[in-house]
Amino acid sequence: MARLGRSTWAFGERQVAVMAAATVAGSLEGQGPLSDAFDVVLDDDRVGQDTWERAEQWMFRRAAGLACEKAGTPPESLDLVIGADLNAQLTSFFIGLRDLARPMLGVYSACASICEALAVSGLAVSTGFADVVLAGTSSHTCTAERQFRYPTEYGVQRPPTAQRTVTGAGAAVIARGRGPWQITHATIGEITDFGVKSPWEMGAAMAPAACDTLRRHLDDTGRSLDDYDLVVTGDLGRVGSNILRNLLVEEGVAKPDIVAARVFDCGALIYREDQPEVFSGGSGAACSTLVTFGHLFREMQRGRIRRLLLCATGALLSQVSAQQGETIPAISHAIAFERGD
Amino acid sequence: MARLGRSTWAFGERQVAVMAAATVAGSLEGQGPLSDAFDVVLDDDRVGQDTWERAEQWMFRRAAGLACEKAGTPPESLDLVIGADLNAQLTSFFIGLRDLARPMLGVYSACASICEALAVSGLAVSTGFADVVLAGTSSHTCTAERQFRYPTEYGVQRPPTAQRTVTGAGAAVIARGRGPWQITHATIGEITDFGVKSPWEMGAAMAPAACDTLRRHLDDTGRSLDDYDLVVTGDLGRVGSNILRNLLVEEGVAKPDIVAARVFDCGALIYREDQPEVFSGGSGAACSTLVTFGHLFREMQRGRIRRLLLCATGALLSQVSAQQGETIPAISHAIAFERGD
Incomplete structure (x- = not known):
């Protein structure tokens, strides 16, 4: 500890x-x-x-x-x-x-x-x-x-x-102690605010926070993206997830092929693109929870994922702040999971 | 620890x-x-x-x-x-x-x-x-x-x-380490809900939570009210504070004279009764913070209080829950402070 x-x-x-x-x-x-x-x-x-x-x-x-x-x-x-x-x-x-x-x-x-x-x-x-x-x-x-x-x-x-x-x-x-899944690390996020004001653009508002926390997690732990079988963000959706992938490459966090192979988003995983009114994908406090506790924990039990990093992402707006024309600060915290023995 | x-x-x-x-x-x-x-x-x-x-x-x-x-x-x-x-x-x-x-x-x-x-x-x-x-x-x-x-x-x-x-x-x-004030204990509150529905009756909604947490704090630490120079609740106001004092006596937590001498409320301390529109007293997330960090910490530095217990009190309603006729759950967490050397 x-x-x-x-x-x-x-x-x-x-x-x-x-x-x-x-x-x-x-x-x-x-x-x-x-x-x-x-x-x-x-x-x-x-x-x-x-x-x-x-x-x-x-x-x-x-x-x-x-x-x-x-x-x-x-x-x-x-x-x-x-x-x-x-x-x-x-x-x-x-x-x-x-x-x-x-x-x-x-x-x-x-x-x-x-x-x-x-x-x-x-x-x-x-x-x-x-x-x-x-x-x-x-x-x-x-x-x-x-x-x-x-x-x-x-x-x-x-x-x-x-x-x-x-x-x-x-x-x-x-x-x-020990169980089917271990929590090994938590990286506490800092706020990023790139000036997005529209509550319909959460992916764009949150992608820089995910990039920041992911980079800081790798710095702090001395790990690279390759040390994880999968890195999932919380709810950037398809639009935000693409922004994040570009950011990660631009900022030198990892090479494009590694990013493409390792980095996914719970908001993009939870719905099929052709489901009604899902637009860019899922969001919400339950999005990363359902995908991680449901789907990804099962994938870990099946042995398909050994080490998982969840970078859940939050847009810190309210109805009042949006109506007052405030920009949307964002935050991302990361949790590293490992398959238990 | x-x-x-x-x-x-x-x-x-x-x-x-x-x-x-x-x-x-x-x-x-x-x-x-x-x-x-x-x-x-x-x-x-x-x-x-x-x-x-x-x-x-x-x-x-x-x-x-x-x-x-x-x-x-x-x-x-x-x-x-x-x-x-x-x-x-x-x-x-x-x-x-x-x-x-x-x-x-x-x-x-x-x-x-x-x-x-x-x-x-x-x-x-x-x-x-x-x-x-x-x-x-x-x-x-x-x-x-x-x-x-x-x-x-x-x-x-x-x-x-x-x-x-x-x-x-x-x-x-x-x-x-050591400083002008030490935090020695934290007691994490549980929810009480006695069926109060009116958002104008916060003191009544929260008094049972303060009583519950205070009793549990004393049980857990083996202390009595006498071990504190002062016990302050967060924002019960005059109405709620009287309810709490009665509850503490009824439930056998302490005798009436001890309760009268030791138990006060930040919401009752922060305003004079004759100030305009303060009604039963102060409330709000800043109420206990201002009274404790401002007034009570100074009293500790002046040597008038050696050991202080703050039982801040929270009414867990929202505008939507109140409008939907929901009762108001309440919670109180306690922090014990001691004067530093």
């Missing part, structure tokens, strides 16, 4: 384990290429609730309950619950999990929140301040559109650079 | 120091009984900005800069910046401090956020994952009223149980 370089926490190879992870996916996510990677796929994104917000809270609660079940951890033995969502004042996390009656920490880095939650979990677990932590995030396309842009009922037209907020929730149980 | 009981982190007596703290207070706060405890008192709560939000961001930036100055810490040597505010998506923190270019973690527990920020700072510093951390919060009465209730321009009448969101910001530089 140590701090490496400017901003990376190294937890050691077998100190912090993901014991189990669970995912609940919305209906469109369940029709995508990763459909069979999720534990629960919903037919109805409202799951019988009277508001979209309560539906999202239900998903968070279901994912948390499932993760505890899969880990064999009764919720009452959790030392800490760390989570986030995109709703103002994190109501999906706090209201969704209010019955847990365990110590709770709300965190927020927009769609990079799952990495912040896992980083703080790793910090608490690796140092013995907690033995078992639950970490998770949720998002819902209908709560997020209302939160950041327009009520979905308006039917506002979206440009091709827009992204669809992923509907779903994911949670993981983190504990000290 | 150890975990005590269910949910308390013990950092040791001389491991985590507050090296300096700075406060920026709004005009009404500057006319209250603690006016000379603040580093900066504003004449104009808009500080020449074109929006209330930008004014709040300015205050956060000013408090952060001042704290670094007082600590002799150049911002570029901060290992971590941890903060929160009440605006959706923490825009005051992220936009206000976006130029720092240091690793950032957004946290959120509503008005209990300063304790969460200090707890995570203590965790990072005591374990060597960070050497120097900046932690802070801000709130602004005009951004918060718009955020949680109604635009201030409506001039909505408020009942006597209402509280006034404190305008201001505070930040502290936390480092390993």
Whole structure:
């Protein structure tokens, strides 16, 4: 356990384990290429609730309950619950999990929140301040559109650079020692702001943050892109992911063929391009969580990925900041995973 | 360094120091009984900005800069910046401090956020994952009223149980070792929800959370109320503070005379009762921060308080959750401070 370089926490190879992870996916996510990677796929994104917000809270609660079940951890033995969502004042996390009656920490880095939650979990677990932590995030396309842009009922037209907020929730149980997946490093992001103002251009706003954090992670750890079987960003979408690939080459982080072979984006992976209204791809606090906890963890178990770097990406705007003409600061935190033995 | 009981982190007596703290207070706060405890008192709560939000961001930036100055810490040597505010998506923190270019973690527990920020700072510093951390919060009465209730321009009448969101910001530089103030313990709160639905009744919604965390802190540490010279809650206001005092006696936490002598509330301390429109007292993420970093830290330096427990309190509602008729979950985190040598 140590701090490496400017901003990376190294937890050691077998100190912090993901014991189990669970995912609940919305209906469109369940029709995508990763459909069979999720534990629960919903037919109805409202799951019988009277508001979209309560539906999202239900998903968070279901994912948390499932993760505890899969880990064999009764919720009452959790030392800490760390989570986030995109709703103002994190109501999906706090209201969704209010019955847990365990110590709770709300965190927020927009769609990079799952990495912040896992980083703080790793910090608490690796140092013995907690033995078992639950970490998770949720998002819902209908709560997020209302939160950041327009009520979905308006039917506002979206440009091709827009992204669809992923509907779903994911949670993981983190504990000290060895498990199916290890968390080995966390790199805490810094803000970049390249002046993008449009909430329909999140990929462009966030790509520089992903580049910055990825470069800093490699500097801090002395690793190169080649040391990872896969590097995934959180939700740059196809547009933002292309910007990132160009940036990585321009800034000399890696050669084009390495970048093309190694760097992918959860927002581009979660939907097929021909699915309705997915535009540039997925986004949202659940996007990287669903793809990582569902699809990529399974790929690691199958032996196809040994070492994975998740650089989740967050656009730090609000409806008010967008309406006030503010530029969009962005942040990216990275978590390095290894296959457990 | 150890975990005590269910949910308390013990950092040791001389491991985590507050090296300096700075406060920026709004005009009404500057006319209250603690006016000379603040580093900066504003004449104009808009500080020449074109929006209330930008004014709040300015205050956060000013408090952060001042704290670094007082600590002799150049911002570029901060290992971590941890903060929160009440605006959706923490825009005051992220936009206000976006130029720092240091690793950032957004946290959120509503008005209990300063304790969460200090707890995570203590965790990072005591374990060597960070050497120097900046932690802070801000709130602004005009951004918060718009955020949680109604635009201030409506001039909505408020009942006597209402509280006034404190305008201001505070930040502290936390480092390993000894300083003028030590952080010795953090108790992480659990959610309580007693069914209060009105956003004008925050004190009633939050008092049970403060009682729960205070009791758990005492259980975990084996301490009694008598071990503290002062226990302050964050922002229960006069109404909520009376509820808490009754609860503490009813639940057998301490006898009435001890409670009356030891337990106070930052929301009741920050304004005089006869100040205009303060109703039951102050609230907001800056309330406990201003009172603690300004007034109480000075009282500790003057030798009037040796050991202080801050139980900041947060009401986990949003405008949407209130409008959807949701009850208000509440949380309280506690931080124990000791006078440094």
